[in-house]
Amino acid sequence: MMKLAPSILSADFSNLLKDVKIVEEAGCEYLHIDVMDGHFVPNITIGPLVVESLKGKTDMIFDVHLMIEEPEKYIEGFSKAGADIITVHQEAPVHLHRVIQLIKAQGVKAGVSLNPATPISTLEYVLEDLDMVLLMSVNPGFGGQKYIPAMTEKIRKLKEMIAEKGLKVDIQVDGGINPENVREIVSAGADIIVAGSAIFKTEDVSKAVQNLRMKGEG
Numbered sequence: 001m002m003k004l005a006p007s008i009l010s011a012d013f014s015n016l017l018k019d020v021k022i023v024e025e026a027g028c029e030y031l032h033i034d035v036m037d038g039h040f041v042p043n044i045t046i047g048p049l050v051v052e053s054l055k056g057k058t059d060m061i062f063d064v065h066l067m068i069e070e071p072e073k074y075i076e077g078f079s080k081a082g083a084d085i086i087t088v089h090q091e092a093p094v095h096l097h098r099v100i101q102l103i104k105a106q107g108v109k110a111g112v113s114l115n116p117a118t119p120i121s122t123l124e125y126v127l128e129d130l131d132m133v134l135l136m137s138v139n140p141g142f143g144g145q146k147y148i149p150a151m152t153e154k155i156r157k158l159k160e161m162i163a164e165k166g167l168k169v170d171i172q173v174d175g176g177i178n179p180e181n182v183r184e185i186v187s188a189g190a191d192i193i194v195a196g197s198a199i200f201k202t203e204d205v206s207k208a209v210q211n212l213r214m215k216g217e218g
């Protein structure tokens with residue numbers, strides 16, 4: 001069964017809690033929170049204060065995606081603010097293994113994200129420490145981009161790599177996912193689907209969630 005993680009990057013920030021409640025009531029399991037610093041990616045979004053303000057107001061899993069340089073400086077802050085999973089980019093820290101241990105030491109689940117051009121082989125020696133791998137299917141920084149077709153093969157290869165090692169690591173896929181391509185992505189091995197525009201930039205957010213799930217589960 002696929003899980004859905006609406007990305008609040010595309011939500012109505014003037015009515016954030018309202019949008020969060022709609023996706024929760026529509027059955028979404030994760031709340032995907034995109035943190036951008038204007039350095040690692042060319043955009044600036046939100047910090048721990050926003051996470052803290054939402055915590056306790058929904059039971060969804062707080063899935064914090066750090067698209068920032070020096071993520072090690074902010075792990076404690078996001079964990080205290082209420083993150084359940086913290087994902088850092090493979091490309092961001094100098095000492096990835098150390099950052100993963102730092103996340104786990106906070107009692108939070110650990111994820112690593114790969115940009116589209118970064119091979120899955122870069123995760124070989126840390127995969128067993130991870131709860132989740134987030135494959136970016138667009139170049140990070142903005143919502144509303146087009147899915148990069150080559151990512152479907154990357155999902156398949158990662159699924160094989162996890163199975164060969166006998167591990168239980170979720171694959172999350174993020175960027176350009178919509179009702180037309182979600183089935184292909186889930187069939188390739190995605191466990192958790194992140195969607196921003198396909199959920200929040202629609203007339204009826206609740207219906208968009210149901211449609212995405214129906215198409216994804218086939």
Ligand SMILES: O=C(CO)[C@@H](O)[C@H](O)COP(=O)(O)O
Binds near residue numbers: 007009198
């Ligand atoms: O992290 C990012 C972009 O950097 C994503 O979470 C996007 O926010 C997904 O948005 P859509 O591509 O679904 O509109």
